[in-house]
Amino acid sequence: MSKSYVMNTYGRYDVSFEKGKGAKIYDTEGNEYIDFVSGVAVNCLGHANPVITNAITEQSQKLMHISNYYWNENAKELAKILCENSNHEKVFFCNSGAEAIETALKLARKYGSLSKTPDKNEIIYMENSFHGRTMGALSVTGQAKYQESFKPLIGNVKSVKFNDLDEIETAVSEKTCAIIVEPIQGEGGIIKAQVDFLKKLRELCDKFDAVLIFDEVQCGIGRTGSLFAYKKFGVVPDVICMAKALGGGFPIGAAMANKKVAEAFVPGDHGNTYGGNPLAAAVSLAIMKELINGGVISKVDEKAKYIVDRLEEMKEKYSQITEIRGMGLLIGICLDTDIKAFTKKCFDKRLLVITAGSNVVRLLPPLNVTEEEMKAALDTLEEVFKEIN
Ligand SMILES: *Cc1c(COP(=O)(O)O)cnc(C)c1O
Numbered sequence: 001m002s003k004s005y006v007m008n009t010y011g012r013y014d015v016s017f018e019k020g021k022g023a024k025i026y027d028t029e030g031n032e033y034i035d036f037v038s039g040v041a042v043n044c045l046g047h048a049n050p051v052i053t054n055a056i057t058e059q060s061q062k063l064m065h066i067s068n069y070y071w072n073e074n075a076k077e078l079a080k081i082l083c084e085n086s087n088h089e090k091v092f093f094c095n096s097g098a099e100a101i102e103t104a105l106k107l108a109r110k111y112g113s114l115s116k117t118p119d120k121n122e123i124i125y126m127e128n129s130f131h132g133r134t135m136g137a138l139s140v141t142g143q144a145k146y147q148e149s150f151k152p153l154i155g156n157v158k159s160v161k162f163n164d165l166d167e168i169e170t171a172v173s174e175k176t177c178a179i180i181v182e183p184i185q186g187e188g189g190i191i192k193a194q195v196d197f198l199k200k201l202r203e204l205c206d207k208f209d210a211v212l213i214f215d216e217v218q219c220g221i222g223r224t225g226s227l228f229a230y231k232k233f234g235v236v237p238d239v240i241c242m243a244k245a246l247g248g249g250f251p252i253g254a255a256m257a258n259k260k261v262a263e264a265f266v267p268g269d270h271g272n273t274y275g276g277n278p279l280a281a282a283v284s285l286a287i288m289k290e291l292i293n294g295g296v297i298s299k300v301d302e303k304a305k306y307i308v309d310r311l312e313e314m315k316e317k318y319s320q321i322t323e324i325r326g327m328g329l330l331i332g333i334c335l336d337t338d339i340k341a342f343t344k345k346c347f348d349k350r351l352l353v354i355t356a357g358s359n360v361v362r363l364l365p366p367l368n369v370t371e372e373e374m375k376a377a378l379d380t381l382e383e384v385f386k387e388i389n
Contacts, residue, residue, distance in 0.1 A: 013347055020047025023366050023373040025352070033350040034377045036363045040354065041186070041218045041330070044245035044287065044296075046366035051290045052248050052283055059282035066278065068271060074281035081288050082256055085227050087236045090262035093276025094253040097217035097243035098132030103255035103270060104239045105136050105178065108211040111264040112177025115209060124171055124179045126162040128357075130187035131180065131215055140180050143188070162188075163197045172204045178211040179204070183229040186218035189357025190325055190332030198235040205238070211261050212237040217253070218330070221245035222291050222367050225300040225328035232327060245367070248287045252280040296368050300328045303369055307331060310378045318385040322359075331363040332356060333381075337388060345387065351380040 016028045023046050025035040035047070045051055059074070066072060079091040092103050105123060112120035125131070125140035132138065138146060139153035142162075147153060160167045162185065172179070179201050185191040205212040214237035219229040221242055226232050228240060238261045243253030254276075274280065291297050308324055311333060315321040323334040335342060339355045346353050346361075356362040365374065 015347075022046040022049075023369050023377075031350060033352055034373055034380065035352045036365045036377050037352045037354050038364045038366050039249060040244065041223060041364045042244045042247070043249050044222060044367045045248050045290060046368055047249075049248070049290075049368075051286050051294075052250070055283045055286035056250070056279065059279050062278070064277065064279040065274065068273070068275065072276070072278045072281065074278050074285055075276035078276070078281045078285045078288065081285070081292075082254065085292065086240065086256060087258065088240065088256045089259040091254050091256045092262075092265070092270065093281070094243075094255070094272050095251045095274050095280075096132070096253045097215075097241065098134040098137045098253075099272065099275075100217060100241035100243050100253040100255045101131045101137040101140070101180075101215060102134055104180065104211075104213045104215075104241050104257075105140070106270055107239060107255065107257060107261060107265060108178030108213065110269060111211055111261050114264055115177075117174045120175055120177050121156050122173070122175045122177060123157045124168070124176055125157060125159050126181050126185070127159050128162055128185055128188040128191070129180075129182055129215075130185070131182075132217075162191065163194050165197060165200050168197070168200060168204065172208055172210065174208055176204075176208055176210045178213055180213040180215060182215045182219065183233055184219040184224070184327055184330060186330070186362075187356055189334075189360045190330060190362060191357075192325070192327060193233065195233055195235065198233050202235050202237075211239055213239045213241065215241045217241055217243045219327070222297040222300060223328055223330045223364075225297065225304065227292065227297060229327070246287070247280060247284050250280055250283040252276070252284050291367065300367055303365075303367075303374065304328050304331065306371065306374055307363065307365075307378065311381075314382060314385055318389050320385065320388060329363075329365055329367060329369070332360040333363070334360050342384065342388070345384045346380060349380045349383060351377055353381075 018028050019026050025033050127142040129142040131141045139157050142159045160171045216229050224232050239257045311324045320335050320337045325332045354362050
């Protein structure tokens with residue numbers, strides 16, 4: 001079997017997918033599934049969207065890649081759109097979420113190194129967070145199961161309880177160069193930051209001249225019903241990390257910062273080979289235009305309401321559901337039953353969903369999901385609840 005040649009890092013379902021259209025996806029046997037995973041919040045416009053396929057076709061026939069030692073207009077325009085739709089002024093492009101986090105951490109360390117305070121290099125992160133698998137991102141990921149076998153991690157990082165106002169107050173000092181937080185913890189179980197908590201982080205970062213980093217890799221780019229999640233919370237970070245939906249399936253990531261922090265980087269400080277290459281930037285540019293001007297983001301809340309209303313109805317009927325939570329189309333169904341077994345039952349009925357944390361089933365439909373697709377997914381969920389009830 002050729003799968004024995006692939007490293008054993010995922011507990012994969014025994015299925016290979018071949019093609020898709022919108023929120024529908026087809027396996028190699030031709031079976032149709034409804035995809036409410038969207039490649040983990042990546043396929044914001046669904047599968048095989050012409051906005052994306054046309055951008056790839058057209059750009060790939062012109063120019064795919066050049067070195068970052070030269071300019072390309074697509075990356076400049078993409079950076080401009082991101083900045084014009086945020087409170088930030090400068091973007092660094094990379095290829096993934098973890099790389100966006102690495103960029104933010106390095107930027108914060110550099111910013112700290114320019115301070116008059118010696119050894120201003122401590123990074124504070126949250127318990128139960130997830131920021132990626134590279135050594136830096138892993139070092140600020142507050143879950144033992146991800147970190148355990150890979151120590152020693154990077155130094156001078158420390159974790160605090162998420163949403164705990166007292167603990168953060170005592171943790172931050174002159175030595176702190178950054179606080180990193182997900183406005184909504186994704187992998188950790190779709191747990192929202194409290195507005196007061198984020199306000200406190202902002203206040204402490206201002207007081208100690210530390211960099212406030214929001215990891216919006218999962219919750220950003222329209223998922224919450226706003227292009228950036230921070231806008232829904234009304235707290236402006238210094239740096240935003242994004243990836244996943246930024247490329248809709250084509251790998252691209254970015255860290256965007258305000259001018260004050262971004263200016264810490266000078267030529268030679270950071271870089272990568274592919275980041276923001278003409279092809280990746282063309283795809284992302286087409287997606288941004290569709291999300292913002294094509295009215296996709298403005299319909300997210302309405303679609304989310306359709307799903308959540310129906311889930312709330314199910315919650316009244318099925319005692320296994322303890323809570324429905326999330327924001328926009330980042331939706332968590334908290335269960336007091338085995339979530340792995342639950343997602344497997346959904347899979348057997350050809351609905352793709354994933355878990356988050358220890359007791360949450362996560363729904364991440366494409367942002368342009370149709371009513372028919374939503375209804376099909378909800379009907380399947382209801383069938384599973386009927387079965388286990
Ligand atoms: C997925 C994710 C990452 C890591 O992104 P990769 O592209 O897998 O490296 C980081 N932070 C959050 C919140 C994520 O959901």
